[in-house]
Amino acid sequence: MPNSSMSNQTTVENWLKAQLAEQLSLEAEAIKATEPLTRYGLDSIDAVTMVGDIEDVLDEELPSTLFWDYPTIAKSAQFLVENYDVSALADAKDEPVEELEETVAAPVASAGKSKGWGGLFG
């Protein structure tokens, strides 16, 4: 189904663009799918880390060198569409960076310090 896979391709590309835009402080519109990711300041180790972000959404284990082997958004999106069920990315498209669930309300630094000596020396 060319239309479906084309739409999947666009979905993945947009998700990746949004992801990059968020984490490199860029405008998503300024990112071209056919440019090497390194051009936007994503170095080799960052690219490995970003694989983990996609794994989280897809709940799949991906090759850690995904963005090394497919170094543009277009190529990596094509690889993902051809090899994985990417529908989860469509659901996540409005929330480009998966927010960590906030379960601890208190800010951290003060949370630690406010505990004083932890009752250890009472």
Next chain:
Amino acid sequence: MTNLEQYQTAEALEKALGDPNIPESVMSFQKVMEIDETEAFPHEEIEWLYNWKLADYYTPTNCGGKFTNFEEFVAIVRVLCRRDQTTGIAFTTMFWSFLCWMAGTEEQKAKLSKFVREEHGAMCLGYSEKEHGSDLVNGDLTATKVPGGYLLNGEKWPINRATISGISFVLARTGEKGEAKGLSLFMVDKREIADSEYYNLPKIHTHGIRASDMSGIGFKNCFVPDSMLLLKEGDGLELGLKGFQITRTLCAAFSLGAVDTALRTTLNFASERVIYNKTVFDLPQPRRILVDAFLDILLCDCETIGAARGFSVIPQQFSVWASVVKYFVTTQIENTINNIYPVLGSRFYMRDEHDFGMFQKILRDNSIISMFDGSTVVNLHALMLQFRQLTKQRRRRQPETMKGIAERLEQIFSLANPVPAFDANKLELFGRGMDDPLHGLEVALKKLDELQQNAELNQEVLSKLINLGNIVLEELDAHDSEIANSKFEFGHDQSPELFEIAKKYCTLHASACCLHMWLYNRNSLGDFFAQGEWLVLSLHRLLRTIRPLPYTISEHYIENVAQELVKLHQENKSFSIVPIQLAEANTIKQEDNTNAELINV
């Protein structure tokens, strides 16, 4: 003699090398000081180590050697480096052979095995370049494809053992600059390339490890056959980064070897020197400094030995664990050495007084360890990139996850049980958010709670451990909350604050390793270890750096640890959670090395 089999080779090597205080011993303090002063490469000492068949312990059993896991390896390297880091490091450039053991063809492995074990061959790692430092993907050294092989062009610098080695692992660019798949790794055998097509760069004069062959290598249209390529073209960076996970972890052994001598030589002085009608060691302040140094070694032991064994159980988590060990242990030990020199007084600065002037040499030599093979900045950066994943994964843990973590922790930290053979194929570029030592903290806390039923244990110690363990948990929860609330950005403009958060993570990691180490070895590492007072003091020492705590938690515990320190010093045993017997004056082994020949000069 320790009853742990994995430490017996280290003890045997110790005995064979002899007491370093005796000038005639191999790698004696007098000899290594002379070597340092002349800055001449320690050929004789290296050859002695080859003749002792030490290269076997750097070569896996399935490649013809005796290596099975890194716990034994770490103990061996400590034996070398307590005498001399220059020689220890020069011999241990052989750990780069793991690049071939993990990625080589059967033919490449057989050739390298023969080279190191039978031909006494050595190797170097050519990654960094003068203009690019650790920015590997932008290197200028290129490999251009030609029929049957490649032509290398460019220089690598600064490279330890670049000149005095037969094999150079060279990272060369086969693609465009900046491309992660644009690098390829070659195992260049200098015997098989034309002399006219490569050259060595002059020896670099350094602050420490002065007798090292710190130099460089250059290639000019140098033909290397296809058989020298490791894996496929473009696989160089992945292989290189995985190799770093191994070598970065092992760097901790260089530090731990050196600090033993730094503390021992200071104790030699402090226990003899009398001022105000007391020995220096009997004065409260110097005594405390030396006790703290001993604690530093014990807590770094827990992190290092845990990691060395962890390689065999959870190799896929080492993008995190290797960064923690490399940063934490090497900088902690740097601080330890800096902390104790005031006890030694002005002698710390002298090149020929007091134990042949070893302290100043250690101070200089050791300062490179936190820098090479990935600096503190590189390691903290690698760690912080994984924070979001670590936090997410920790929050997702289910009872089933905890069961798996608990089983792995027991396997990793129970020193009495052998670990499986190391499988380098399981190394991963990123850890998928897994970090068993910290994610299994609750396992340790639960075990501490259960121990409250144990009448044999000192309940005061246990109560303090539970409180300190809970502080670790609170701080870890706080860390996760902070990461969850912060915006993450890629790139190299990470905030100084994030570097501090990464350092704190390492402190918590070390705390967790200390707890695990104690819990799984209470019945196997002797009374002092089992008592747990050292653990209370170690956790307190670690946590005091991230939370306001009283300076002293128990004078009584400090005194008991001081007594153990004195005992190990008097019995001439290593300062460690697994104290091995050090060479005694009457165990010098005489070896005739006068006819030794080096094949790679």
